[in-house]
Amino acid sequence: MPGAVVPPGEFRMVRRSLRAFLGIAVLAVVLMVAAGRPVFAAPAPAATVQGSESLGVTVGTAFAFTVSTNEVTPGDNVSVTLTQTDDVEHTFTLSSVANYVIPSSDSTSQLDAFFAQHPPLVNFTIPAGQATYTTTFIAPPLGVYEYVCLIPGHFQAGMSGLLGSGEQPAGSTAPATGPGWQVFFIGGTIASLVIIALVLGFVVGRRRGSVHEMPPERLGYPEPPAPQPPAK
Ligand SMILES: [Cu+2]
Missing domain, CATH: 2.60.40.420 (Cupredoxins -  blue copper proteins)
Incomplete structure (x- = not known):
């Protein structure tokens, strides 16, 4: 198309980057939900006599x-x-x-x-x-x-x-019940997956959509003219 600012190869690259990123992001969310369920599960409703x-x-x-x-x-x-x-x-x-x-x-x-x-x-x-x-x-x-x-x-x-x-009296020296290792493990896993997704999405997109690896006819626009030796 004459006058197009962005070559089609660039569009493909962005689309593939986005697709790869979305795929891995969805996987990360699924893993997070699956792994997070036991950690963030709500306590069972209280009975009159619990135990x-x-x-x-x-x-x-x-x-x-x-x-x-x-x-x-x-x-x-x-x-x-x-x-x-x-x-x-x-x-x-x-x-x-x-x-x-x-x-x-x-x-x-x-x-x-x-x-x-x-x-x-x-x-x-x-x-x-x-x-x-x-x-x-x-x-x-x-x-x-x-x-x-x-x-x-x-x-x-x-x-x-x-x-x-149901609570510790003030000033008691009982150990604090902070978040367990699972929270840090899941958080770390999600962060790693997001970083991998970003890097992979970028690399895959660049490689597949690279104008240097695409034959000019597939790119839909003519190859730029080879540099000419300087005229004498
Ligand atoms: Cu007494």
Whole structure:
């Protein structure tokens, strides 16, 4: 076509580049979706009672509770094993009020009044003398719940702690649950595929559409005239 600005060979090159790129990009997306499904899958809907788990609570001589975990799963049936190592009576009393820390200045009667108003999830009296006891409770909805000892003077001496349900209590030293290796692996694979697609698409397009490898009649326009030796 006279007056055409872009030779047809150039169009072919761009078209082939684009086709190669699109093909590999589609493959990359398919791989991403297939590989990503288990990583990004939504959690199963919560049931009323999800499962069962155990919580160990050791009562020491230092007016302190030592727990085996500070996080339970909402709805789980939690089996509590209380290990008494002290020769003093204590209680393990777990508040039912989410995200509320009883002021440490509260008196014993204030503490009793609070639990009379808000019945605790667990209120287990641990007799003096070394022994092990068990009790159960259903892990409450998402939140952080305080557990205390109701023996007069013990709470004021610092005998309390926090149990998270579905979350870690603030300031806990549990390892952070960041993205796993799968996320980095899939991300890296996708990035590599995109780079390969770009390079391959460009190279294939250039090679197939190259004016230097195409006979002039296929290009649809005449070969440029060979340079002439300079006239004397
Ligand atoms: Cu106590």
